[in-house]
Amino acid sequence: DAGVIQSPRHEVTEMGQEVTLRCKPISGHDYLFWYRQTMMRGLELLIYFNNNVPIDDSGMPEDRFSAKMPNASFSTLKIQPSEPRDSAVYFCASSPTTTGNWFEQFFGPGTRLTVL
Amino acid sequence: GQNIDQPTEMTATEGAIVQINCTYQTSGFNGLFWYQQHAGEAPTFLSYNVLDGLEEKGRFSSFLSRSKGYSYLLLKELQMKDSASYLCAVRDEDYQLIWGAGTKLIIKP
Numbered sequence: 555d556a557g558v559i560q561s562p563r564h565e566v567t568e569m570g571q572e573v574t575l576r577c578k579p580i581s582g583h584d585y586l587f588w589y590r591q592t593m594m595r596g597l598e599l600l601i602y603f604n605n606n607v608p609i610d611d612s613g614m615p616e617d618r619f620s621a622k623m624p625n626a627s628f629s630t631l632k633i634q635p636s637e638p639r640d641s642a643v644y645f646c647a648s649s650p651t652t653t654g655n656w657f658e659q660f661f662g663p664g665t666r667l668t669v670l
Numbered sequence: 671g672q673n674i675d676q677p678t679e680m681t682a683t684e685g686a687i688v689q690i691n692c693t694y695q696t697s698g699f700n701g702l703f704w705y706q707q708h709a710g711e712a713p714t715f716l717s718y719n720v721l722d723g724l725e726e727k728g729r730f731s732s733f734l735s736r737s738k739g740y741s742y743l744l745l746k747e748l749q750m751k752d753s754a755s756y757l758c759a760v761r762d763e764d765y766q767l768i769w770g771a772g773t774k775l776i777i778k779p
Contacts, residue, residue: 596772598769599769661714662712
């Protein structure tokens with residue numbers, strides 16, 4: 555089992571540039587989550603999808619952030635234009651829908667983004 | 671508002687026992703999770719509690735009191751590899767996970 559796959563693992567870019575982060579969830583998982591983690595704010599949920607449909611994007615900081623899930627095996631998080639305050643580790647996680655209505659989230663290795 | 675409180679940092683000795691507390695105030699409750707996160711790595715699932723009481727899994731146990739809005743993670747026979755951050759997360763009435771800031775556990779020989 556490959557687990558959740560994210561790319562790139564590290565990204566260094568300059569302010570104003572577009573950044574695209576990619577995620578492949580675990581096959582068969584119905585839910586996909588995008589998180590951002592910083593020392594100051596901890597782990598923050600940005601958006602999550604259920605069966606490829608965005609359910610809650612209230613955590614997306616502003617219009618510069620957008621996320622898509624065109625199919626069950628791929629999702630992107632885009633920042634355009636990027637700013638230094640976007641520097642963080644971005645995690646993608648997926649989870650199955652199980653009976654009993656509880657599920658654990660499986661996290662990818664994260665993308666460490668640095669915006670100069 | 672929704673709030674989860676954990677100590678920022680704790681220190682313990684190899685071979686000892688440590689208890690990491692978590693208190694929460696959320697809109698509704700549909701379970702509490704503990705995750706472990708080593709530095710530079712992704713969080714990994716440790717335990718889940720939805721009913722009051724103690725859940726034991728090897729050296730790790732997790733306790734929940736819903737009436738008190740309180741949980742703890744108990745780590746026994748501490749090993750150096752247990753040095754990590756421990757994240758408490760509560761699922762609210764909308765099944766959203768609300769995350770604590772995490773407790774950094776430092777294990778000393």
